[in-house]
Amino acid sequence: MNVPAIELSGVSCVFGSQAVLRNLNLTIAVGETVAIIGESGCGKSVTMKVMMKLLSPTSGQLKWFGHDVSRLPSAEQQRQRLRLGYLFQGAALFDSLTIYENVAFGLRMAGRHAEDHIQDIVVSRLKEVGLNADIVRKRPSEISGGMQKRVGLARALALSPDVMFYDEPTTGLDPVNSRRIDELIHSVREIHGVTGIIVTHDLRTVQRVADRIVMLYPRHKLNEDDSQVIFDGPLSELATSQEARVREYVGDELESPASQAA
Amino acid sequence: MDTSTAHSPIMLIGRLTQEFFCGFGSLTVFAARILAGLKSGLPRRHVIVPILYEVGVRSVPVVLITGTFIGMVMAVQTYQQFKMMHMESRLGAIITMTLVSELGPVLAATMLAGRVGSAMAAELGTMRVTEQVHAISALGADPVHYLVVPRFLACVTLIPLLTAIADSVGILAGWLFSWQVLGINSHHYWMYAVQFVTGWDVVAGLIKSVFFGCAIATIACRQGFHCGAGAEGVGRAATQAFVLSFIAILGLDFLLTVMLNTTYYLIWPQAVSLAMTVGAAS
Numbered sequence: 001m002n003v004p005a006i007e008l009s010g011v012s013c014v015f016g017s018q019a020v021l022r023n024l025n026l027t028i029a030v031g032e033t034v035a036i037i038g039e040s041g042c043g044k045s046v047t048m049k050v051m052m053k054l055l056s057p058t059s060g061q062l063k064w065f066g067h068d069v070s071r072l073p074s075a076e077q078q079r080q081r082l083r084l085g086y087l088f089q090g091a092a093l094f095d096s097l098t099i100y101e102n103v104a105f106g107l108r109m110a111g112r113h114a115e116d117h118i119q120d121i122v123v124s125r126l127k128e129v130g131l132n133a134d135i136v137r138k139r140p141s142e143i144s145g146g147m148q149k150r151v152g153l154a155r156a157l158a159l160s161p162d163v164m165f166y167d168e169p170t171t172g173l174d175p176v177n178s179r180r181i182d183e184l185i186h187s188v189r190e191i192h193g194v195t196g197i198i199v200t201h202d203l204r205t206v207q208r209v210a211d212r213i214v215m216l217y218p219r220h221k222l223n224e225d226d227s228q229v230i231f232d233g234p235l236s237e238l239a240t241s242q243e244a245r246v247r248e249y250v251g252d253e254l255e256s257p258a259s260q261a262a
Numbered sequence: 263m264d265t266s267t268a269h270s271p272i273m274l275i276g277r278l279t280q281e282f283f284c285g286f287g288s289l290t291v292f293a294a295r296i297l298a299g300l301k302s303g304l305p306r307r308h309v310i311v312p313i314l315y316e317v318g319v320r321s322v323p324v325v326l327i328t329g330t331f332i333g334m335v336m337a338v339q340t341y342q343q344f345k346m347m348h349m350e351s352r353l354g355a356i357i358t359m360t361l362v363s364e365l366g367p368v369l370a371a372t373m374l375a376g377r378v379g380s381a382m383a384a385e386l387g388t389m390r391v392t393e394q395v396h397a398i399s400a401l402g403a404d405p406v407h408y409l410v411v412p413r414f415l416a417c418v419t420l421i422p423l424l425t426a427i428a429d430s431v432g433i434l435a436g437w438l439f440s441w442q443v444l445g446i447n448s449h450h451y452w453m454y455a456v457q458f459v460t461g462w463d464v465v466a467g468l469i470k471s472v473f474f475g476c477a478i479a480t481i482a483c484r485q486g487f488h489c490g491a492g493a494e495g496v497g498r499a500a501t502q503a504f505v506l507s508f509i510a511i512l513g514l515d516f517l518l519t520v521m522l523n524t525t526y527y528l529i530w531p532q533a534v535s536l537a538m539t540v541g542a543a544s
Contacts, residue, residue: 049396052400054396054399054400078402078404079402081399081400081402082402084400085400086396086397086400088393088396088397088400089393090392090393092392092393092394092396092397093394093397094389094394094397095394105401105403106401106402106403109401109402109403109408110402155401156400159401159402
């Protein structure tokens with residue numbers, strides 16, 4: 001049996017008196033692309049940050065490639081984390097650094113590559129996301145939002161991760177840039193075989209890139225024992241789901257499998 | 263009867279007490295993370311040099327202006343009092359003593375808490391709300407080691423130096439004003455300054471400034487790292503960084519003065535009687 005890339009077992013996350021996640025179970029298999037959807041405040045981004053261990057769960061277990069993260073020594077945890085890449089919603093580029101320094105950041109911190117090699121990786125990653133090497137001296141504030149997202153993706157890909165997290169990758173972008181980001185997500189998977197986890201509200205992105213869709217429901221709208229995952233399945237099932245809460249969220253935006261085939 | 267209203271003063275005291283201990287605990291944990299970060303190695307040169315420049319070099323004008331005016335104000339304020347006692351020739355002693363042991367370290371640290379501490383809290387707070395702090399973690403680095411340790415080292419090493427500059431400039435400005443405007447004999451100014459101020463006073467002032475530097479960096483970085491969402495959160499973090507640093511500077515000043523004086527008289531018990539003898543003889 002294949003070891004899942006990411007596994008959450010009974011994870012709860014409480015901020016003050018507000019429980020955002022309670023007893024959440026979720027498994028992401030190696031190689032699949034999973035979209036996590038749901039209305040605002042349902043805990044999508046928190047789930048992803050918990051998976052990346054940018055937030056510590058209040059209780060429950062997180063596993064990366066079968067390793068219980070809480071039991072890993074901190075050096076090993078850092079090493080394992082380099083197998084995970086994260087594209088932040090606002091790109092989260094370091095505004096005091098140039099584009100080159102941003103993309104090179106993780107490589108320099110890892111301390112495993114000579115500067116010449118780092119330069120080659122930076123240029124090739126920028127090229128891969130469709131950016132010319134002539135922007136490397138610019139600061140993040142000097143480039144557009146769409147370019148920032150692509151630089152953020154290049155920065156995450158520079159470390160050759162096995163799993164990529166995309167936090168609302170197309171939010172705030174025009175349709176052209178949204179499609180470009182979707183194509184990049186798709187090509188990252190095709191070229192590098194990277195497992196993808198996408199948090200998004202954009203059902204077109206879901207349609208273009210996801211194999212499996214997980215829909216979360218806000219904890220405060222559920223009873224204590226109800227599962228927060230109200231849908232978990234492929235796109236074809238999402239489009240035809242008769243579950244009222246799923247229908248309410250999805251509406252008529254998703255094309256039916258028949259029209260997709262046409 | 264509304265019990266919440268009836269108990270509100272007690273609840274308020276309870277809540278404030280709880281917040282104080284939670285805040286203090288959080289600050290202690292943060293300080294421990296800084297120490298752990300220090301243990302894992304010194305920051306890289308290209309990371310720490312710009313911070314040293316920002317904290318040190320760019321603070322020099324503020325410190326020069328502060329030191330100059332403190333020295334001159336000290337001369338103006340003490341001149342009338344000393345003249346009534348026919349002791350105006352000893353202005354150098356009081357200006358130098360006050361600057362070196364108290365006003366220099368405290369005012370330099372206060373200025374730096376305003377200039378450097380608030381800027382640090384705002385910068386780190388902005389990085390937090392724009393997820394740059396999370397991005398550092400996501401790229402396999404420790405945000406405390408990368409962001410906080412260089413700022414901590416810069417404050418701890420440079421605030422004593424800036425204090426020394428403030429002290430020196432204040433003493434010089436006090437001398438210039440006393441000599442040129444108040445007509446104090448230059449020789450007497452320096453003679454009494456040297457006679458009354460010991461090496462221990464200078465060292466004690468600098469020891470205080472090291473602690474002030476630790477407090478400013480720890481508080482400012484902690485406020486930045488734990489700042490609330492949005493522009494309001496960043497603004498509040500910057501303000502709180504200054505206010506809390508200022509309170510910490512005053513509290514530490516009192517504690518350190520007591521401790522350093524006790525240490526001094528433990529090491530040199532004869533100094534008490536010597537000081538009294540010098541006082542009587544003069």
